[in-house]
Amino acid sequence: MTLVAHFYYLVSMRALIFLLLGLIIISCRNSGEKEQQDQEPAMPAPKPVESTTEYTSEKWHFSAEIPLGFEVFEGELPGEAPVVNFYDSSIEKQPPFGIHNDASMAYITVLPKGFGVDGPGGPRESLEDWEGDLPLSFNVDRRNSYVYLMENGQPWAAGLSFHSPPPGWNEYGGIYIFYQVDDFRAECFSSNTGEEIPMDQCNPMEGDAMKFYGDVSAEKKAALNAILESFYFTDPNREREDTGDLIKVEMPQENATVSSPLEIKGEAKGYWFFEATAPVRLVTESGKVLAEKYIEAQGEWMTKDWVPFRGQLEFDTKEKRGYLIFSRANASGKPEHDRMLRIPVVFD
Numbered sequence: 001m002t003l004v005a006h007f008y009y010l011v012s013m014r015a016l017i018f019l020l021l022g023l024i025i026i027s028c029r030n031s032g033e034k035e036q037q038d039q040e041p042a043m044p045a046p047k048p049v050e051s052t053t054e055y056t057s058e059k060w061h062f063s064a065e066i067p068l069g070f071e072v073f074e075g076e077l078p079g080e081a082p083v084v085n086f087y088d089s090s091i092e093k094q095p096p097f098g099i100h101n102d103a104s105m106a107y108i109t110v111l112p113k114g115f116g117v118d119g120p121g122g123p124r125e126s127l128e129d130w131e132g133d134l135p136l137s138f139n140v141d142r143r144n145s146y147v148y149l150m151e152n153g154q155p156w157a158a159g160l161s162f163h164s165p166p167p168g169w170n171e172y173g174g175i176y177i178f179y180q181v182d183d184f185r186a187e188c189f190s191s192n193t194g195e196e197i198p199m200d201q202c203n204p205m206e207g208d209a210m211k212f213y214g215d216v217s218a219e220k221k222a223a224l225n226a227i228l229e230s231f232y233f234t235d236p237n238r239e240r241e242d243t244g245d246l247i248k249v250e251m252p253q254e255n256a257t258v259s260s261p262l263e264i265k266g267e268a269k270g271y272w273f274f275e276a277t278a279p280v281r282l283v284t285e286s287g288k289v290l291a292e293k294y295i296e297a298q299g300e301w302m303t304k305d306w307v308p309f310r311g312q313l314e315f316d317t318k319e320k321r322g323y324l325i326f327s328r329a330n331a332s333g334k335p336e337h338d339r340m341l342r343i344p345v346v347f348d
Contacts (some may be wrong), residue, residue, distance in 0.1 A: 065230035106180035106220035114172025181214035259348035264311035268304035274329035
């Protein structure tokens with residue numbers, strides 16, 4: 001073999017060796033990545049945060065945040081009854097929406113002057129007797145506010161009344177919430193015979209019994225509850241203070257793991273209290289009330305300064321998450337003076 005041929009032979013062998021090494025490295029890397037994928041399943045993509053738009057009614061003195069996919073209607077129902085609807089934009093019917101027994105639509109109807117209708121038909125419980133909880137930032141007349149229940153115990157609608165009307169409202173004013181129910185079905189039974197009769201012949205005012213069946217849409221319920229939680233009334237004669245400027249909770253912190261008895265500690269402005277106390281309650285994520293009591297001011301409460309407070313709640317639950325809800329002691333009963341603070345917690 002000549003010197004030149006020998007040289008080209010060595011170069012070719014060297015190139016071949018590098019090529020083989022490269023293939024081995026790529027193969028190992030792909031094998032390692034596959035093994036890692038097999039051992040560690042891909043994390044699901046985070047859900048996008050849906051934007052909200054704040055709506056304010058200067059005439060009826062309230063504000064709320066409207067989630068993506070919902071719209072607002074302002075107008076009148078028959079009889080010149082003023083109405084504000086927050087409704088699912090996918091509803092085929094056109095507003096205004098009043099009070100009905102069709103649970104196929106998701107909306108809230110605000111009736112500042114009432115509408116002359118007592119409420120939806122079917123079984124109901126007052127908020128005072130119901131074991132659940134609505135995510136409200138204002139207090140209502142719990143004895144005369146109701147949830148309307150399906151046969152499986154789920155509320156498909158709710159009607160809220162007030163001890164004292166909000167500014168500009170009258171004593172008949174109220175708010176109704178209608179959760180969308182999938183596979184909704186209604187039955188009516190005659191008060192005379194006990195037999196089922198057509199819905200168009202049903203007259204609950206004369207004692208006919210209505211029954212509702214179906215499953216509440218979790219998605220629509222979450223959207224309507226988000227509106228309720230953000231809903232608050234305003235005092236036209238007073239600037240609204242942020243809740244964070246009125247109460248600060250030191251214990252428990254947000255998303256803290258808690259067990260019974262739950263120790264509560266923090267500070268609030270003196271006018272958060274009445275007679276040195278203010279309400280606090282613990283609810284599950286599903287809305288069941290676990291405990292209700294009062295926090296107690298640890299000093300002179302008749303002041304505009306910060307006052308330390310303490311409290312303790314005993315509870316028992318098998319659920320995993322819930323909320324600790326602090327309410328301002330609103331002796332006036334006026335909803336525009338209400339404030340609430342919800343602290344998410346994890347149950348041990």
